[in-house]
Amino acid sequence: MKLQSIIKKYLLLLFLVFSVVFLSGCWDRNEVNDLALIMAAGFDKKSDNTIELSVLLYIPKGGGNQQDMNSAGGGGYETMVRSAAGITVADAMARLQEKLPRQIFWGHTDIFLFNEKLAKEGIFEHVDFIMRHPQLRERAQIFVSKQPAKEVLSLMPPLERDLSEVLRELGEHEIGMSITTKELAQMLISDSGDCALPWIQILPPDDKNKPKRTIAYITGTAVFKKDKMIGKIDDMLTRGILWIRDEIRLAVVTVKLPQTKGYISVNLSQAHSKLVPTIENGKWKITLKSETYSDIVQNSTHLNVSDPAVVKSLERQIEQVINNRIELARKKVQKEMKADILGFADAFHRYYPKVWNKEKKRWEEIFPDVEVKYETKCKIRRQGLHS
Amino acid sequence: MIKKDSLSIDLAENIKVLESIYADCSDVIFRHFSIGNRIKAILIYIEGMSDMEEMDKNVLTPLMLREIGRQFDIQTILEKNLAVSAVKEVSTFKDVTNEVSSGNPVVLINHQSQGVSVGFAKSEKRSIQEPTSESVVRGPRDGFIETLSTNIVLLRQKIKSTDLKTKSIQIGRYSQTKVVIMYIEGLADHALIQEVENRLNRIDIDGVLESGYIEEFIKDHPYSPFPQILNTERPDVTAASLLEGNVVILTDGTPFVLIAPTTFYSLLQSAEDYYGGFIIGTFLRWLRYAFLLVALLLPSVYVAILTYHQEMVPTSLLISVAKSREQIPFPALVEALLMEGSFEALREAGIRLPKNIGSAISIVGALVIGQAAVSAGLVSAPMVMVVAITGIASFMIPRYSAAITLRILRFPIMFLAGTLGLVGIMLGILTIIVHMCTIRSFGVPYLQPLAPIRNTELKDSIIRAPWWSLKNRPHWTSDYNKVRQPNGQKPSPSKGKE
Amino acid sequence: MLERGKISPVQMALFMNPAISATALLLVPSITAKHAHQDLWLSPIWASFIGYFIVFVSYQLNKLFPNQTIIEYSQQIVGKFFGKIIGVILLLFYLHITGVIVREYGEFVSGASLFHTPMAVIIGTMVLVCSLAVRGGIEVIGRAGEIIVPVVLLLYVIIFILLIKDLEIKNMFPIMEKGITPSLMGSVSPQSWFSEFILISFLLPYVTDRKRGMKWGMISVFSVTVLLVLTNIMDLLLFGNMTASLTYPVMVAARYISIADFLEHLESIVMAIWISGTFIKITVFYYAITLGTAQLLKLSDFRPLILPIGFLILLFGLWSSNNLEELSLFLGTSGAIYILSIQIIIPVFLLLTGFIRNKVQQGKGNNENEAPVNH
Structure with a gap:
């Protein structure tokens, strides 16, 4: 029984110690009012060995009273851009914190921008920072911008909350390339190490007097050899790349059948593609097998699209158009840029691990000469509601 | 003398x-x-x-x-x-x-x-009324009153078997209160009856004015905040627990009878679970379990997320919360403690206020104070919402004694959330779980049938299985009388005339 | 008997699962990925054989000495003096390992959310909560396991389901690119986790039904295997070759979840789940040390030891390493061998010696009083 009372005393003592600790504690407490919420961040090249980090900050304006609404020009809240230069991103961030009264908070950063100039010198070290930081989201999207990132971030989109929201929504449409930090990191350590990022530029504003009231939008793809940007391809070619990467989700294909006037447009509802590599007598070949299901959305010809024979020929025609699109993109990337953003290296690695391990040092030489064949299948499933 | x-x-x-x-x-x-x-x-x-x-x-x-x-x-x-x-x-x-x-x-x-x-004793008797602390939509409307003999009558009317036994003892040196132990012979375990009698006989006190006095004397774990003996003023609830083999302790002078043993889940049951069909009963139970967690944790989770895990909130929601918190001078923890404290005060005041104006004042008071505090910039609107939802959730727990335990436990967890975030909340929950695993009520583990798992009883705790499938009595009924009803009573549509 | 409580075999199987897997889920994927690359999901399967073997060994030992723990029967088998030495070695080892476990917990919590909170507070609060459970004895641990483990597993499966749309099967190929060796190499570190199943030799005397105890022990090993394989597959299909470079792949995976722009950033939920798993793990180890020490010192009650041992665990936790990298390196290399050797060699040695002694005695047909005495 004596023991019991000793234990009770111990417990009481422990309780006291802990309550003192707790009451004096709160080491990691951060009130929302003390945080600088960063919605997007951009990286520019400042001088030879410094980079500039610009961040898009959200300014919480108390309440929703009328005057604020007017001055903010519609949104009811405001954003601002701050930037600081440093040797590395982390260094720049420390400089940036000096200029901000509130604690920088990366937990809601959805967008990262790299300026073209910076991208051409390599992005690996910056991606490393993004992946390493415990607050940063692996699902944040990465873009390469034609204009300086700082300039892009300071745009005031008329429709959305701010630029980060615009780019995030555009990215989610998956019309162009859409790459998250996780995917970028995966590409950088993949077998080829080449990567691709969506390319954005500023949409010319409607009203010349308000140059800031516009958005940036995706106009193509920046192609990287390892982590250095070597060029860009346009919208149309990007879609060809998406076919090969099995990333196409939304597309409208318009075809003209021989001996008819007018066009037929179909909407892809499902599309899958697969790379099947073969190595025969030292010749490296790849077959792109793709399968699509589509719905007819517009028919300006006089053809009866419910006739199976017409549908057959239409399907063949669509296959042809798709193949042409892919071929154009492939040629540009494989032959001219010689950057393996198509995933060929991974495909060979998976199918021929032994050969691959022997030859992987020579991949740079092999890649431009890989032969590509197409096996495209198109099925039309619905003719629309009106026929 | x-x-x-x-x-x-x-x-x-x-x-x-x-x-x-x-x-x-x-x-x-x-x-x-x-x-x-x-x-x-x-x-x-x-x-x-x-x-x-x-x-x-x-x-x-x-x-x-x-x-x-x-x-x-x-x-x-x-x-x-x-x-x-x-x-x-x-x-x-x-x-x-x-x-x-x-x-x-x-x-x-x-x-x-x-x-x-x-025997011409004439006692002042209240007429039998609907119990105010546990009202139901469907179910009997009678409630116990202060007179012991009437209460026994109410139970006898529900269970007419001669196996319904009563044992009477007197407790209280001066009050000499009559206390009656009731049980059903053959359903209640003899060891349990003996244990209850022993514990009651041990009591030596000046007077017993309410069954709460007795409860504190016969609890297994006197320092635990959790109610280990169920109290009710509903004869139907009492009769149901008699039928499950529990022992009931009636005290003269109070409408609240004690039921032992009690498990945690029986504190979360309402009499109506058994009256309104098993699908409805199950749904209501789940709702109650979910809001049990809300009542215990919501303010703490709000504080933890807002001060430690801001990344968890969707961006647009965080922006609107940030906007409303911009002018608040207090940290989130202090804000929550203030609001929860004043809410509890309002609730307590509402009970003390004269009946006819009490409810009006407490609702108006809450609304007015909340509204004024928000527009004065003392508390943020989301916090007022959190407090209101927590308040509603704590009213969903059918037993007042369980609800008040949760209301009390909310505060230490709020402190933990304010110092260690979600980690603190988890530590708080773990402590509560460990404590609840330690408790026994008259030998029955408190978290039974979840821990230790009793498959047959899970049917009547996680869900409310239909009556015809509840074939076994709870395991604490005496061993030789486990089967409640025979198989094969599941109704099916009659073929009719073909 | 120091411990009067009893647990059912199912209860034991339930809480042994997080007692092994809690920390493994966090660290094993990235440690195995370093060796096994895309075959990392095979490694736990190889490693699980150690688990089955250990459960078998402790069951056999228990059959020889039904009412004793390893601390008690080691004195019966190799004599008082050497038995005590084995006991001391085991207890010091578990003290160290528990220190490492609480440190893993501390590193994870401070690395994932509480960056500035002192390590002593993070570890100390956890040890304090665990001490409450240990105080309640084995019954309370068993019941707490029954409440916590199903919830933890359910939430874990939900996280897995939420990730399905982001998984890419192609990351799995080529299977066994360099033969079986990389995956075997990768299995060394999970083996050290599976060898921790020797803890059931502390628990078996208190299990109500020993025969089913063995069966459920095996089921527990199997469930841990399934859990680890699932985790590894999830990380592999989500991150591919990147898995090795992430410190806590499961955590990042949870952060990657995004459903309808609302269910996002669930890493704090993962942390919460994981804390309750680790709580069970630490409690089981803590309990084994406390019980073992009391048995070694022949005390009548183990409760007075709880707080002093808790304090030691806290100290071992603070001193066991300087940072996460050191800890991860230790668990991936020398630590694995160290843990494996103690947890396998000692029980196997005891079993063989005990078996031979038993045979010899039966041959002589005497000395019945040499049979285990109930303390």
């Missing part, structure tokens, strides 16, 4: 002793009279506790007006003279005082070593 000695033959001596016992008791009346004009007798009663009109008509009149023979004793009087059914012979002073105190007038007769107590 109460003498245990038996009555003497001499009436005068008896009167002397009784008068000394009842010295300075102006409400105790000694009425001297003589039977048949010859034999001295005395009637002792407490003013106002007995029905004197009946007494005059049925006791005094026949005794005083009767011619009486030489040979006469108590037995003949009882057989021939008193047309009263509730009579009892008393032979000691203790008996006399007991009877008088409980309102039964006692007649003592000269030369007789026994007296007669007449």
